[in-house]
Amino acid sequence: MAGRKKSEPQTRSGRVTKAAPDVLSHDVLMQAAVRVDSELRWRSQLLWDDRAQSTRGPKASLTPDEVVQVAMQLADEDGLSAVTMSAVSARLGFTTMAIYRYFPSKEALLDAIVDAGMGLPPRAPTCRGDWRSELAQWARAKRAMLCARPWLAELPFVAAPHGPNWLSWLEAVIDSLAGTGLDSADMGEVLSILDGYTRGASDTATSLARARARGLSAAQWAAEVGADLGRAIGDPRFPHFAALLTTPSTKPTRTMDESFEFGLARVLDGIERYVNASKRA
Amino acid sequence: MAGRKKSEPQTRSGRVTKAAPDVLSHDVLMQAAVRVDSELRWRSQLLWDDRAQSTRGPKASLTPDEVVQVAMQLADEDGLSAVTMSAVSARLGFTTMAIYRYFPSKEALLDAIVDAGMGLPPRAPTCRGDWRSELAQWARAKRAMLCARPWLAELPFVAAPHGPNWLSWLEAVIDSLAGTGLDSADMGEVLSILDGYTRGASDTATSLARARARGLSAAQWAAEVGADLGRAIGDPRFPHFAALLTTPSTKPTRTMDESFEFGLARVLDGIERYVNASKRA
């Protein structure tokens, strides 16, 4: 996040990087996944290695995990912006620089708390249901997780390095997806639809949490968002939107949870239709 | 983004803020929209006011818009992190503090470039199609916009203050949505499904852009993401995921654009089913 932009597109390993197109197919991605594993060490290394420390020197007073726990605690309490190297170290009773013995940079620490924050998906119950209800449960669980840790969505890193917990969530959907009998490529697509919907649908909660981190109450947040939307009313540029705001619904109001369920049902409907069509083919 | 957390939940206007539940219904939100408009001045004010400046003093050398343009230019070139108050002012040929005459804080400036960056949705063609193809076009346009300006998704502010351009995008969908004959509440839901999918589906592009900003080529990015995913292979915790990665698809590979279309079709299928059911009822 800090300053480390433009290091000239240098090719690691000397090979010439042929200008790849900006839009890559999933296929290219997956091949890279299979192939590149042995290249240099990346930032995400930390997430996977149980760095077997040599038995030399003084034993460390902390473990990476303790650091992560404290950092997460700070994020939970006061939002992502409360996670500073000095805040973390202070709470641990060490100097700022001590943290750097465990994580080479703040970014690496953030990567770690992202993965830790996601936790593991709820255990697949021994009794398996149909794929549809399993996917629905997964989506609910993921939403619950995101709502509980809204700072997860706060960082742009969400799409970056994937740790074991992250993969566990993927593993869980794919497991359920097996019941659909879809082709592997299609599974990938379905996964991204469902995950996309789930994350998108958690945005409101995230927005609220962000406002909360700014010191606003829920009511104030509603007022703020409302004020923005409210400007549409009377503005000739937004007739339909204004109408939407002012027209009372004929139906009973949905809670946010109900809204999520509604959308989820639509999304799954769409998927189901494709699954059925595939089976027939 | 900087430090302005915990200002004790003070009630503005003196009224007591009754502890509202964290989960608000869309309805509550909309009522707030209608009501609160006349409260105090918010950050988003800037996005709406053509602050009629008093004719006193020296005339300003710049306009807020010029500042926004330059800031956006910087973001386009080198990512969001390149947008610093000093970079913006330098490019304009002024001192850092000069910017503060136009925007009270960096945050306000970012709000402004978000709205500016979104631009207006493509004009609705005079000839209207069916709602489904109109929604699809909207989604494509939005995705194109997000891919062109990946830094938009980089900031947590994306869900925050909504300016005129933002509302214009909403207006456009809702206009198309009219063709469905849905209830206003349902329209809101459908909107959020579609928008959620679109934004989620643009994430990969965003991720790439972010890596690019870090100085990575597309190939390096694929390698990095690939390396993360590749760890699943052979790891006993992720059997299904590993299988997904290694199993070649029986179908011709989809490009990312095709993937988007595929997902979009599923989502619209789900919506369509509901629309049809509603009509029948």
Place this chain on the structure above:
DNA sequence: CGTATGTGTGTATTATATACACAGTTCAGG
């Protein structure tokens, strides 16, 4: 004309990340 109202500048402060050198620790091996 003079003063309230604005404008851009310069300088100082604060928060953060992080580089670097150091002093103390501990164990492996002679």
Place this chain on the structure above:
DNA sequence: CCTGAACTGTGTATATAATACACACATACG
């Protein structure tokens, strides 16, 4: 047992931002 390599936490220094504040100057209204 002793020595030094490998490692630990600390202290200090630097760089980058954001932004508060006071100032010198500009301008048009009264």
